[in-house]
Amino acid sequence: MIRNSELSGIANVIFAGLMSVAMAAIIKIVTRTLSPLEVVVLRSLISAPLLFFIVPRHSRLNFRAYVSKEHFLRSALGYGGFAAFATCSSKLPLTLASSISYTSPIYCMLLSTLLLKETHGFATGSAATMGFLGALIINQPGLADLDIWVVVGLVGAILDSLAILMVRRLANTAGPGQMSLSFMLWSSVIGFPIAIPVWVWPSPADWALLLLLAIVAVLAQVALVSGYARVRLSRAAPFDFVRLPACLAIDVLCFDTTPTLAMWLGSGLIFFGASVALVGANMHK
Incomplete structure (x- = not known):
């Protein structure tokens, strides 16, 4: 049976993913008036302070x-x-930007094998494959027109996976709290000098959105760090893909995206993969 600590870790990873979706939606709105680099810092x-x-x-x-150099490296990669x-969320459709970012579970699994010597069961490998295929099915038309922002997103996904490592x-x-605060x-230290050239003073409405973004970010960071601290990368990574159907729902409800058959099929495949991963985790220690 799956251990309670691992189940808690998986739940935290899923919750962090949902908070990431909320962040993406807020970023999509606030970057209409502010630079993405300013929003990040x-x-x-x-x-x-929170x-x-x-x-x-x-x-x-x-x-x-x-x-310490470990905290700095983790923070630099995460930043x-x-x-x-x-940046990609401000330049590309939300679902497309998210699907590119959410390829990070694949890199996490590869890194966990190469660097942490973690092993992957059949269920975990199958779940990750289904999640990746689901992302491709949802965004196949968008990925056909590759541009610089797609490349930026892929590089960002690799940096995210290294930060999780x-x-x-x-x-x-x-x-978790100390890592998140660090x-x-x-x-802030890294991003402030980079954002100065594009700085625009936020409006009152922007400040309200930024405060909401910060609150959601705190919840996401603490949950993410707690989750990956309790469960192996190889076991938690497939559940990161659950973020994509949630992001698709936000896109449909808030940004007037019309769902297609491919979107429904891809989302179903992702949910099925997450279910396979959960069942597999429950069968092995």
Whole structure:
């Protein structure tokens, strides 16, 4: 039977994915008036104070941990991945940008095999394959017209998978809150100089959206770090694909996307793959 800690980790990964979908929708709206790079750094600047009060006091003031090279590397990779995703979300249809970003579970599985020596069961491999095929089915027409933003999105997905790998490495020495706070602090430091050339002062409506984005980002970060700290990359990665059908639903409801047969088939394949992964995880320790 699947362990309670792993089940909790999978639930956290799924919840983080749903929060990522909410972030993508907010980014799509707020980048109509603000640069994606400015949105990324403001998300971090607003999120950091919120996280400061979530982190346990003994970890909150452990400044030596925040300046370690492991925390910096994880934050730099995560910043690069999120900046690429935010930029693609502002330039491409939301579902297409998300499907490109959500190829990261495939890279996570490959990295877990190569670097962490994790093994993949038949159910996990099948689920990841079905998730990837589902993403291709949903976006086959859009991916046919490759442009620079598709490449940016793919690079961002690789950076995201490397950041998740670093989460696994840091899990034994840092808690979820501390890792999340470190990420937001470093993202602010890295992103602020990059955003200055395109800076535009946000309107009151933009500030409201940015605050909402920061709150959702805090929930997503803590859940993501908690999830991947408790469960193997190979076991959790297939559940990341559940984000894509959720993103498709947002696209349909909020951005006037008309669902096609391919979208329904792809979403069904993704959900079926996630079910296979859950059943497989439940059958093996």
